[in-house]
Each structure stands twice: as C-alpha cells, then as structure tokens.
Amino acid sequence: MQKSLRVGQILYTNVLPVYYYFDQPKFEDRIQFIRQVPAQLNQAMAAGEIDLGPISSFSYAEHASQYVALADLSVSAKGRVGSLFLFSKKPIEQLNGAKIAFTNTSATTVNLLKIILLKFYDYEISYVTQEPVLEEMLLGADAALLIGDDAIQAKRNSHNLHVYDLGELWHQFTGYSMTFAIWALRKAAIADHHDLIAEVHASFLDSKRKTKENPAPLIDYVHTHFGGEKEEWVRYFQGLQHDFGDVQRIGLEYYYRCAAELGLLAAPTTVDLWQAGGRQTKTTLTR
Numbered sequence: 001m002q003k004s005l006r007v008g009q010i011l012y013t014n015v016l017p018v019y020y021y022f023d024q025p026k027f028e029d030r031i032q033f034i035r036q037v038p039a040q041l042n043q044a045m046a047a048g049e050i051d052l053g054p055i056s057s058f059s060y061a062e063h064a065s066q067y068v069a070l071a072d073l074s075v076s077a078k079g080r081v082g083s084l085f086l087f088s089k090k091p092i093e094q095l096n097g098a099k100i101a102f103t104n105t106s107a108t109t110v111n112l113l114k115i116i117l118l119k120f121y122d123y124e125i126s127y128v129t130q131e132p133v134l135e136e137m138l139l140g141a142d143a144a145l146l147i148g149d150d151a152i153q154a155k156r157n158s159h160n161l162h163v164y165d166l167g168e169l170w171h172q173f174t175g176y177s178m179t180f181a182i183w184a185l186r187k188a189a190i191a192d193h194h195d196l197i198a199e200v201h202a203s204f205l206d207s208k209r210k211t212k213e214n215p216a217p218l219i220d221y222v223h224t225h226f227g228g229e230k231e232e233w234v235r236y237f238q239g240l241q242h243d244f245g246d247v248q249r250i251g252l253e254y255y256y257r258c259a260a261e262l263g264l265l266a267a268p269t270t271v272d273l274w275q276a277g278g279r280q281t282k283t284t285l286t287r
C-alpha cells in the first residue's frame, strides 16, 4: 500500500481559514497531519518528514530548489497583520545598538525585522533567540519579537510597552504586501502522490472560499477557544489574505531581494507554482 501523504499545519489561528472546512473524512488514512509552529515545520519539511504544507516563506527561499508552491495559498497581509509584534521598552527610533530577543518559532518575521532595522533604519543590533515568553525575553533584552498566537496573547498584557506591527512597518517603508507563509510541496513527493496532492490542494482552496463567503462560524470558533474580543477576530481575518497572486508575489520577491542584499539569503529567488498534470507528462515520455 502506498504511504500516506504527510501534510503540515501551522499551530496558529492565522491558517484556520484554509483548514476549517478541510474535508478530513474524505481523506481518511490517506493523509497524516503534522501540527507544529513554523520553525519546526520548516525543519521537518527540509528533512523530508513532511511532503506538503505551510512553511515560512523565508524557508521556502532557502530550499527553493527542492520545493514548488501550491497555487493561490499563503498567509499574507498588506499593512497591519495583528499577530506579528515587536514589543519594545523604548520607541523604535531609539533602538540603534539594541539587543533584541527573537522568538524561536519564526523564520520569515525575524528576517523581516532584520531588514527593517538594518536596511531601513540603518541600525546595528544584537540578538538572541528564545522560547516565545515575553516576560522572560525582556529580562535580558530591549525588545522582543513574537509571532502567531503568542503575539496575539502577549499584546493583551503589553500596556507599558511600545508595540509595532511588522506588517505595518514593512508596508510603511515599501508600500508592498508581505507574505509570511506559503504552502510548499516537496518535488520528491510529487511522483508518488500526484492525484492526492491535487485533491488536497482543492480541499484547501474550498475551505478558504467557504470561510471567505461566511466567516461567522470560524470567528465564533476562535472567539470561544482563544478568548479576546469578537471584533478583534473579525478585523484579524479581514486583514489576512490567504491568496497568492501578483500583489503577494511582488511584495515577497522584493523581501527576498532585500534579504539577499543583507546576506540573509544566499540569493534572491522566485516562487515556482506546482502545475498539476506533471506526472501525466512524465508517463507519456517514458512510454
């Protein structure tokens, strides 16, 4: 029997529109979910332990020769995101020379913050990477960067701190959208699972479409399970985009160029979308 397809899921609410109506029973034992924070999914995908799923867009670039991306899926925003915050003891204008604590769950956003502080503010900084616990991070640092639900929760008790939304800073400096995660597919998994990948992709797109048409059930679900104000969740999901069109691609590829310029990436890259039908072509050729 063919091995099941190993599919990742980011353990944050930001991806829920793509998973909420995912048709799990339809796939039964044909797929296996691996649920983790982005940094661990990045690692597992690079090690060949996951075949497809959302990873940090930065990590996609690091391993671009081994991956393609599923069309029209991402975690993106043009401007404010609401779950990527720099929590700082001082205003950002005073952070030159500062020590910053980075969450160990992220790849895209830590490098985005480096781009903003090094390239746009022309600062020098030092940093440490830590577990995402704000109070502990701030014990030995001037500012701390959190992402995902850790950032959402920390924001609720951050009254004495200066709080900056990374999507908003990026948009202010560049005018671009930013894409934090894309759905990577390991090229090595395509031959064995072509039709199943196409079905899984379609089910993700279907879930995205349904939550967009009627976000209320998802909003109720996250409000019940994650607390906070309902209005905040409505605003959060309105601000996030899960598409990957020209607007998202242009912003992301500019980010890749900035990262390469600073030596954070070996080279700038583009995102190659998976074209379903590849296997049929191969079969025809080998006959």
Ligand SMILES: C=C(O[C@@H]1C=C(C(=O)O)C=C[C@H]1O)C(=O)O
Pocket: 010, 012, 014, 038, 039, 055, 056, 057, 075, 081, 083, 084, 105, 106, 107, 108, 109, 110, 147, 148, 149, 180, 181
């Ligand atoms: C919008 C977000 O995007 C995320 C940020 C990521 C990163 O920094 O590497 C990876 C995946 C996304 O979950 C978020 O976590 O709040």
